[in-house]
Amino acid sequence: xxxxxxxxTNNLFKVLCEDGCTRLCAIKGKxxxxxxxxxxxxxxxxxxxxxPTDSGRGLILALNPRRNVFGRFxxxxxxxxxxxxxxxxxxxxxxxxxxxxxxxxxxxVAVLAEAASSPLLIVLNKADLDIPAETAERLEGYRGLGxxxxxxxxxxxxxxxxxxxxxxxxxxxLTGQSGVGKSxxxxxxxxxxxxxxxxxxxxxxxxxxxxxxxxxxxxxDTGTRVIDTPGMRRLALRGLDPSNLAAYFPEMRRLVGECxxxxxxxxxxxxxCGIVAGVERGEVHPDRYESFLRIRDELESAVxxxxxxxxxxxxxxxxASARSRRHKSSTFDQDDDDPEEHAGEGDRRLx
Ligand code: GDP
Ligand code: ZN
Numbered sequence: 001x002x003x004x005x006x007x008x009t010n011n012l013f014k015v016l017c018e019d020g021c022t023r024l025c026a027i028k029g030k031x032x033x034x035x036x037x038x039x040x041x042x043x044x045x046x047x048x049x050x051x052p053t054d055s056g057r058g059l060i061l062a063l064n065p066r067r068n069v070f071g072r073f074x075x076x077x078x079x080x081x082x083x084x085x086x087x088x089x090x091x092x093x094x095x096x097x098x099x100x101x102x103x104x105x106x107x108x109v110a111v112l113a114e115a116a117s118s119p120l121l122i123v124l125n126k127a128d129l130d131i132p133a134e135t136a137e138r139l140e141g142y143r144g145l146g147x148x149x150x151x152x153x154x155x156x157x158x159x160x161x162x163x164x165x166x167x168x169x170x171x172x173x174l175t176g177q178s179g180v181g182k183s184x185x186x187x188x189x190x191x192x193x194x195x196x197x198x199x200x201x202x203x204x205x206x207x208x209x210x211x212x213x214x215x216x217x218x219x220x221d222t223g224t225r226v227i228d229t230p231g232m233r234r235l236a237l238r239g240l241d242p243s244n245l246a247a248y249f250p251e252m253r254r255l256v257g258e259c260x261x262x263x264x265x266x267x268x269x270x271x272x273c274g275i276v277a278g279v280e281r282g283e284v285h286p287d288r289y290e291s292f293l294r295i296r297d298e299l300e301s302a303v304x305x306x307x308x309x310x311x312x313x314x315x316x317x318x319x320a321s322a323r324s325r326r327h328k329s330s331t332f333d334q335d336d337d338d339p340e341e342h343a344g345e346g347d348r349r350l351x
Contacts, residue, residue, distance in 0.1 A: 003058070005046040005085075007215040013042055015050060015058060016218075025050055025058035032063045043069065043082035044214040044227045045171055068116040070173050072235045080239045083214045084173040084227045089166070090118045093176030093185065095126040101135040102177065107291035108235040109175055110147065114248040115240060121148035121166060125181040128153040141285055145250050154184040164189050171225040173214070178231025186228060190219040242299035246275060249292055251284050268293070268318050293319055 003015035006022065015025045025048075032041045042048065042063060049062040070090060071082040090113035094101050106122055113120040122142050124131070131151070143149045150166070152159025167189070176182045186193060214229045246252040246267060258274030259265035267275040275292075278284040297319050 001050055001052060001058075002064075003048050003050045003060075004216070005042050005044055005048060006218075007044055008042050008213060011041070013048075013060065015048065015060070017050065017052070017058065021052075021056075023050070023052065023056065023058040025060045028059045028061050032060075034063060043071070043085045044216040045085040045087060045173075045225070047086065068118060070112055070116045070118065071239070072112065072232075072237065081213070083175075083229055084171075084216075086171060087116060087118050087173050087227070088170035089121060089172040090116065091121045091123055091167075091172050091174045093123045093125055093174060093180045093182045095129075095180040096124060096131045096135050097126065097129050099177050099179050101132075101138070103138050103287055104291050104294070105177060105234065106142065107288060108237060108295065110142075110145075111237060111240070111245075111248040111295060112235065114250075119148065121150060123163065123176075123185070124149070124151045125154055125185060127151045127158060128156045138285075138287070141288075152185075154181050154188050157188060160185075160188050167224055167226060168221060169223040171216075171227070173227040173229065175229050175235075176231060177233060180231070182228065182231065186217070186226070190217070190226075193217055193219060237295055237298060238302040240299055242296050245292065245296050245299060249288065251288065252278065252292065255284070266296075266318075268296075 001017055001019065003017040003023070003025070006014040006016055008014075011026065011030070013025045013027075014022060016022050027041060028051075035041050042060070046066065047064040048060045049064065050058045050060045052058045067086045069082045070084045070087055071080055090109060092106055092109040092113075094106060101124070110120055122139065124135070124139060139149050139151070148166070150159055150163055152163060154160070163185070174182055174186070214227050216225055216227045218225055240248065243263070243266070246256050252267075252275050255274035255278045256263070256265070256267075258272075258277065259267065259270065260272030261270050265273055265275075267273050270276075275284060275289070279286055279289045297316070
């Protein structure tokens with residue numbers, strides 16, 4: 001029998017089976033052989049082959065090939081963590097205040113969406129509040145990069161129809177920092193689902209792995225699947241090849257061909273770097289370049305850690321000096337992007 005994974009908790013999976021029943025399933029033999037090394041074995045949106053068991057439960061026999069994966073790096077578990085699979089749209093929910101708009105968080109989500117070859121929709125909720133000019137400018141910038149941007153308000157019900165339309169008939173994963181109003185949005189979009197809002201959040205991966213990372217909801221209209229994720233403080237990225245990171249920044253990937261050192265260019269401080277030239281010509285936003293440098297640094301650290309030898313001993317210093325030379329300061333410098341401070345945390349609000 002075929003089934004769709006709705007959520008995963010502590011190696012038990014809620015699976016909607018083709019007979020219409022939802023069964024709690026374990027994996028036969030505990031592991032999916034094709035997924036060795038992953039932090040969690042199955043993600044919301046996975047489709048599986050299963051065998052129903054007597055107790056009304058089921059045993060998962062195999063994972064069907066994934067079309068794509070939206071995931072992050074779990075810093076505690078030191079492994080890639082699939083959050084959602086087989087998605088058509090990544091939605092990054094943000095707000096202008098409480099919490100403030102954080103383009104560096106958006107940039108990370110954008111990289112993950114690019115890695116999943118999924119379109120990205122950036123939602124600015126709480127548009128009933130004042131939107132700072134710099135935030136509006138950044139949103140225009142994202143639009144210019146080809147990402148969808150929707151400015152709306154769950155509170156005022158503004159822009160909700162358009163969002164519902166964007167989600168219709170697709171499998172979407174909703175991500176955002178805690179407090180941006182993701183639950184409120186889901187409640188006005190799909191009143192029957194009754195998401196809990198405004199609660200004191202509980203850290204979800206502090207204890208044993210007994211929590212749900214993502215949860216798929218089926219609001220009932222034709223084929224719409226919405227995967228909600230717990231509010232996160234930051235998204236750790238590790239699994240990508242740092243030397244290929246520019247490929248995940250649409251405005252940078254077309255400049256790589258201009259780099260004098262070609263594919264070996266780190267885009268940090270080389271002569272004739274197409275990306276650095278792009279920053280200087282104003283084609284690449286300095287904050288996007290800053291995000292690029294930070295993520296690149298993070299990815300390089302992971303490579304260093306894996307090889308337990310430092311590939312490029314001066315890299316940190318080179319990055320720091322490139323940063324101070326090229327990056328004009330902006331209000332978004334306060335963006336919390338510090339791995340030490342927020343190692344793999346997420347604020348948990350799903351049941
Ligand atoms: P979540 O953590 O992203 O699920 O956020 P919640 O849905 O729990 O909302 C966090 C807070 O933001 C709550 O106090 C909501 O009332 C408030 N909020 C949600 N949507 C809006 C909105 O459109 N405008 C305003 N002003 N506040 C909102
Ligand atoms: Zn370069």
